[in-house]
Amino acid sequence: MEMPSLFPSPTLSVSELTRLIRTLLESEPALSEIWVAGEISNFTRAASGHMYFTLKDSGAALKCVIWRNAARTLRVALQDGMAIEAFGSIGVYEQGGNYQFYITAVRPAGEGWLYQQFLRLKARLEAEGLFAEERKRPIPPFPRRIGVVTSPTGAALQDILNTLQRRYPLVEVVLAPSAVQGEEAPLELVRALEALNRIPDLDVILLARGGGSIEDLWAFNDESVVRAVAASRVPVITGVGHETDFTLVDFAADLRAPTPTGAATLATPDRTDLLIQMERMLQRLNRLAVQRLKQESDRLRQIDLRLRRVSPVRRVEDNRQRLDTALLRLQNAASRQIALRQAHLQALTAHLSALNPLAVLDRGYALIESPQGNILTRARQAHPGDAIHIHLADGKLAATVEKVLLHPAEGEK
Secondary structure: OOOOOOOOOOOOOHHHHHHHHHHHHHOOHHHOOEEEEEEEEEEEEOOOOOEEEEEEOOOOEEEEEEOHHHHHOOOOOOOOOOEEEEEEEEEEEOOOOEEEEEEEEEEEOOHHHHHHHHHHHHHHHHHOOOOOHHHOOOOOOOOOEEEEEEOOOOHHHHHHHHHHHHHOOOOEEEEEEOOOOOOOHHHHHHHHHHHHHOOOOOOEEEEEEOOOOOOOOHHHHOHHHHHHHHHOOOOEEEEEOOOOOOOHHHHHOOEEOOOHHHHHHHHOOOHHHHHHHHHHHHHHHHHHHHHHHHHHHHHHHHHHHHHHHHOHHHHHHHHHHHHHHHHHHHHHHHHHHHHHHHHHHHHHHHHHHHHOHHHHHOOOOOEEEOOOOOEOOOHHHOOOOOEEEEEEOOEEEEEEOOOOOOOHHHHHO
């Protein structure tokens, strides 16, 4: 029979014991940030968005929880039977008395080793300058011919073609088909890039494939493919995987897109935007044309006015008008002079008429012309027997002087 201890240990409730275990487990650094590998079983997604499953291997099982916020960031779709590597910490679910693994990140099994390879190759190529920003070239804003390197049977090609047709149907597409995963993929990708670089008028190359695991995308981390992208004469846009996927070709490319559709989008302008820009440009051109026409019309009007002022035609017209005015004044002056001369002439005519000896003949007077043709003004100028002519108003008379009779006073003189 056992005797009771003189100093009994305190009795703990189940809750207290569970809380103590939880405190011990969650305070242990070795259990707070760890990677655990195993296979998923009994996977459940609750309506709340939380995920519950068991991670197991051949010797043990571990209950796992992924809260909703962490579940939204997962890059892989979890399902039963999937081998994964999960990152998180150990905790205790007190109500069930179970310890659980609270997961914040998941990667497919083997990804850890591949990721280390990825980081080592990335660091080496980056040290060589293959990822330097100054090597990046601008993408032509309006490409005429685009090369595409992808699988001819994959959904990525259709996504690219549909996007190009919708956004920029003018562009010509040259496909260089290649495997995008598997052992033969790196060599085919390099050959496809080299073939496109031999096309002289190619504007840009799209290197693309759809999403997948790190193993599926590993060909795009191959050193030969990365170097082919970096050495490309033609600018390269990568669209490999999903938005959260990064491969080494993304760092070597001139531009990285999150998806194949995104690569086609970055390579081309949007037709709708171009139509809107063209409409705005046409409206602006119309306004500028109207404004320019008005300015030129005003300028031409001013030039026309200046030309009219300095034009010889205007000078000739002005001189012609001045000549017309001078001629009119001259005509008026001549008319006045003629009128004055005519009046003067009339006065002289009247005066001459008054002095004209012939004019008095109408009043009964006569002129007597001597045989010598002289006008006789005195009777003594004639002698008896002289043949004389007597001029009358309507003619003259031939007569002979029979006798000269002098006035008495005249005889006395």
